[in-house]
Amino acid sequence: VNISVLHAESCNMELSPVARKTLLLCGWCGPLAIIISLIGWLMAGVLPFPLGPGNTTEEVARFYAGGTHVTMGIVVSSVSLGLVIPLVAGITFVMWRTESKAPVLTFVQLVSGTVTCVCLLLPMLIMATAGFRSDRSPELTVLLNDLSWLMFITPIAPFIIQNLAIAVAALNGEGSLFPRWIGFLNLWVGFSFTFDILAFAFRSGPLAWNGFLIFWLALTTYSIWLICMGLTLRSLALNASDSTQQVYAHDRY
Numbered sequence: 001v002n003i004s005v006l007h008a009e010s011c012n013m014e015l016s017p018v019a020r021k022t023l024l025l026c027g028w029c030g031p032l033a034i035i036i037s038l039i040g041w042l043m044a045g046v047l048p049f050p051l052g053p054g055n056t057t058e059e060v061a062r063f064y065a066g067g068t069h070v071t072m073g074i075v076v077s078s079v080s081l082g083l084v085i086p087l088v089a090g091i092t093f094v095m096w097r098t099e100s101k102a103p104v105l106t107f108v109q110l111v112s113g114t115v116t117c118v119c120l121l122l123p124m125l126i127m128a129t130a131g132f133r134s135d136r137s138p139e140l141t142v143l144l145n146d147l148s149w150l151m152f153i154t155p156i157a158p159f160i161i162q163n164l165a166i167a168v169a170a171l172n173g174e175g176s177l178f179p180r181w182i183g184f185l186n187l188w189v190g191f192s193f194t195f196d197i198l199a200f201a202f203r204s205g206p207l208a209w210n211g212f213l214i215f216w217l218a219l220t221t222y223s224i225w226l227i228c229m230g231l232t233l234r235s236l237a238l239n240a241s242d243s244t245q246q247v248y249a250h251d252r253y
Helices: 003-011 017-044 057-064 068-081 084-098 104-130 138-153 157-171 180-200 212-239 243-252
Strands: none
Touching: 017 068, 017 084, 017 212, 057 138, 068 104, 084 104, 084 157, 084 212, 104 138, 104 157, 138 180, 138 212, 157 180, 157 212, 180 212
16 A cells, blocks of 8 residues: 555645646755755765865865866756755645645745755855855965855754744644654754754864764755655655546536
8 A cells, every 4th residue: 555645645635737747846856956966066076075174274275276177066066956945835835735724834934944045055156156266365265165164054943943844744633744754854854953053163073064963964864855855745746636637527517
């Protein structure tokens, strides 16, 4: 038995053909965002060994002066992270269908999700700016690098608020269109971000911005979140009933 089918049927979600295709597209944006971003970071050399606060001024300046591929790889990542916007829109649509009478959690998720998109895009643009001129002062390049990484890692509040809003909506009774495991997933992902604020206090080790408990844990859990939320939207879209057929059947009988 397909659990996702039973879940969609029990919630009686109806979509027009256009809405189904749009929600499918929003769902696929989640996995595509992280896949293309990783490709861009690999192209730029950000991965597999990202710069850390322990790197010297010369090492940071040398990285950004390494060639056009550095800037273009970061630009590719910034563009792909923009795909999070349709994903947030799709999540908002599903939550709205659940709590249309009092969509407080829907608006909390929408606003916090929008802020997370800015928190993802702006640091990438600053990082690309750092690599735009190789003849600038190395100290300025280090400043831009520090600014981009700390802005990318430490603004945890909007991410956690978004996760909590989705978790409460998914775990709040039988009317939710999201399965319960989505709620627990969002609680786990939100908790994994709580370490990131400590990047301001450590310059080496697992709590530095490139450390295991900061960068790698957040990257792993957020990647899982993008994939799972995207595939869940896809499942809901595929298993929803066709509203146009139901209207036709109602008119016929």
